[in-house]
Amino acid sequence: MFETDYHVHVDGTPGEARRQKMEAYAQEAERWGISRIGFVEHYWNREFAGYGRWYTPEGPERIAGLREDLSEARLPEGMRGLLGCETEYNKEGVIPITQEDVREFDYIIVPHSHINMRGVVTEQDFTYDPEGCARYMEKSFMGVMRHKIAEHITILAHPFAPVGLDDQQDRILSYIADKTFRECARAARDMGIALEVNSLTWQDKTEEELRQSQFIRFYRIAREEGCSFVFGSDAHRPQQYRYLPGARYIAREAGIL
Numbered sequence: 001m002f003e004t005d006y007h008v009h010v011d012g013t014p015g016e017a018r019r020q021k022m023e024a025y026a027q028e029a030e031r032w033g034i035s036r037i038g039f040v041e042h043y044w045n046r047e048f049a050g051y052g053r054w055y056t057p058e059g060p061e062r063i064a065g066l067r068e069d070l071s072e073a074r075l076p077e078g079m080r081g082l083l084g085c086e087t088e089y090n091k092e093g094v095i096p097i098t099q100e101d102v103r104e105f106d107y108i109i110v111p112h113s114h115i116n117m118r119g120v121v122t123e124q125d126f127t128y129d130p131e132g133c134a135r136y137m138e139k140s141f142m143g144v145m146r147h148k149i150a151e152h153i154t155i156l157a158h159p160f161a162p163v164g165l166d167d168q169q170d171r172i173l174s175y176i177a178d179k180t181f182r183e184c185a186r187a188a189r190d191m192g193i194a195l196e197v198n199s200l201t202w203q204d205k206t207e208e209e210l211r212q213s214q215f216i217r218f219y220r221i222a223r224e225e226g227c228s229f230v231f232g233s234d235a236h237r238p239q240q241y242r243y244l245p246g247a248r249y250i251a252r253e254a255g256i257l
């Protein structure tokens with residue numbers, strides 16, 4: 001069902017170990033039927049201020065290093081490797097990536113809901129404010145779609161996943177109307193930005209919770225609106241492929257084939 005994984009993290013791993021990590025991921029991915037694997041870093045170009053304690057500011061030399069490691073990595077027969085990045089959408093509406101970066105990466109992923117990154121993405125604590133969190137995500141979703149570099153964005157990471165408040169996902173999403181989901185989905189479709197089905201989003205969910213997930217409502221609407229979808233494991237280590245069945249379930253229930 002998922003042939004490409006666009007969202008595998010190799011963050012911060014130095015030199016030789018990074019190439020080995022890529023190889024370990026690729027072997028595990030192959031076991032899950034994946035034949036193209038996209039490695040990403042949490043990327044913040046140093047030309048932009050405000051990275052706070054969440055990011056290490058980087059530049060093109062970082063991308064060149066990753067590219068070299070990927071070219072040297074021994075991937076399983078027939079598997080193709082890609083190099084992308086997961087950048088950011090910060091509290092001022094800045095996406096910290098340059099035109100040059102855009103040319104160097106194979107694709108660009110932008111998240112809109114890293115609400116756990118307080119000080120960089122938001123100043124608010126939504127722990128006791130599910131409705132506020134819903135309003136925040138509606139706004140940030142559209143903020144990414146209307147951004148001046150939106151035409152260069154390939155994928156919206158984990159749409160509407162309130163990162164860090166996984167146990168409140170459904171409560172938060174219940175504050176978002178079908179109509180709003182529809183407007184968001186249309187904007188993504190019109191901008192040609194694919195919506196990610198991200199298996200880490202449902203890492204701790206039981207079967208019963210998956211069955212009742214509010215995300216099925218969102219993805220169904222997005223499918224009706226003709227959006228494009230991609231898979232991302234968001235794995236930070238190869239073992240996290242074990243969450244893949246949850247994403248398959250959500251996709252299937254939403255009619256995404």
Ligand SMILES: [Zn+2]
Nearest residue numbers: 086111157158
């Ligand atoms: Zn993310």
Ligand SMILES: [Zn+2]
Nearest residue numbers: 007009086234
């Ligand atoms: Zn990620």
